[in-house]
Amino acid sequence: MSAETDTAQTETARTDTAQTDTAQTETAQTLDAVADPPVDGSELIRFDQVTKRFGDNTVLDRLDFSVDSGKHVTLIGPSGSGKTTILRLLMTLATPDEGTIKVGGAYLTHEERGGKLVRAGEKHVREVRKNIGMVFQQFNLFPNMKVLRNITEAPVTVLGLSKDEAEERARELLELVGLREHVDKYPGQLSGGQQQRVAIARALAMRPRVLLLDEVTSALDPELVVGVLDVLRDIARSTDITMLCVTHEMNFARDISDQVLMFDSGRVIESGPPQKIFSDPEQERTREFLGAVL
Numbered sequence: 001m002s003a004e005t006d007t008a009q010t011e012t013a014r015t016d017t018a019q020t021d022t023a024q025t026e027t028a029q030t031l032d033a034v035a036d037p038p039v040d041g042s043e044l045i046r047f048d049q050v051t052k053r054f055g056d057n058t059v060l061d062r063l064d065f066s067v068d069s070g071k072h073v074t075l076i077g078p079s080g081s082g083k084t085t086i087l088r089l090l091m092t093l094a095t096p097d098e099g100t101i102k103v104g105g106a107y108l109t110h111e112e113r114g115g116k117l118v119r120a121g122e123k124h125v126r127e128v129r130k131n132i133g134m135v136f137q138q139f140n141l142f143p144n145m146k147v148l149r150n151i152t153e154a155p156v157t158v159l160g161l162s163k164d165e166a167e168e169r170a171r172e173l174l175e176l177v178g179l180r181e182h183v184d185k186y187p188g189q190l191s192g193g194q195q196q197r198v199a200i201a202r203a204l205a206m207r208p209r210v211l212l213l214d215e216v217t218s219a220l221d222p223e224l225v226v227g228v229l230d231v232l233r234d235i236a237r238s239t240d241i242t243m244l245c246v247t248h249e250m251n252f253a254r255d256i257s258d259q260v261l262m263f264d265s266g267r268v269i270e271s272g273p274p275q276k277i278f279s280d281p282e283q284e285r286t287r288e289f290l291g292a293v294l
């Protein structure tokens, strides 16, 4: 666990990633400029018979699910049902005990060598993971770096962008998240909501094909939640980026999701469009869960 936690912190700091009501068209343009265009409708993420255990706790149990390119998918389910674990597996902050995960058609956990599927090496993992950005509950910004550098660091060191290119992209993204005037501040000089918007910009600066959002407003004071959710709503509405989202904000989930997956006991027990899941779920377990949170 500690190894995973350590990796998590380093990776979080390195790879985190996307805004306010500055014009929507600007959002679309900026993201067109920073994200690879998705191949419409193609499968971007696939979990195939994925099992994850922590000791004798089987958190994910032969889990199958997929997410198509450009879709916004929200994971819901009781506490401990494995939602965050799924995002952590995608970030390779944890590895599955069994099963395979594919991103953009390439195995994340494995690679093919000599016609055989073997555990992926670090270089392969790094390449596949470039497709993925994640925003965490705790913003995980580098406290000793100014906002601009927080955003440019990974594009320069991981993607090999020049400092000028990275800064141009960072400024566009800061405009997108409504923080242009805070470029020279340190994270500690910003509110939690502003820090989280920097973290969103930082994730997008890596041009991910998929943005993972893990309860990104849970650590915020209530009055700061709206600004962050508005930024994300705008990104969801006006761009083609794929989103996989864990949230307790059910109205937000209803607004942005194409599909909602309900988890229980390590499996998807029900899935469908938000209108169906939130108003007329088929499973008793889903009804109970929604009854408690809505």
Ligand SMILES: Nc1ncnc2c1ncn2[C@@H]1O[C@H](COP(=O)(O)OP(=O)(O)OP(=O)(O)O)[C@@H](O)[C@H]1O
Residues within 6 Å of the ligand: 001, 004, 054, 057, 059, 077, 078, 079, 080, 081, 082, 083, 084, 085, 086
């Ligand atoms: N590194 C770890 N070591 C041991 N157990 C872990 C670890 N990470 C997660 N777990 C356990 O795995 C289970 C699933 O955790 P996870 O955080 O994925 O659930 P969740 O559905 O996201 O819950 P919540 O809604 O409360 O955030 C929990 O029982 C948790 O205690």
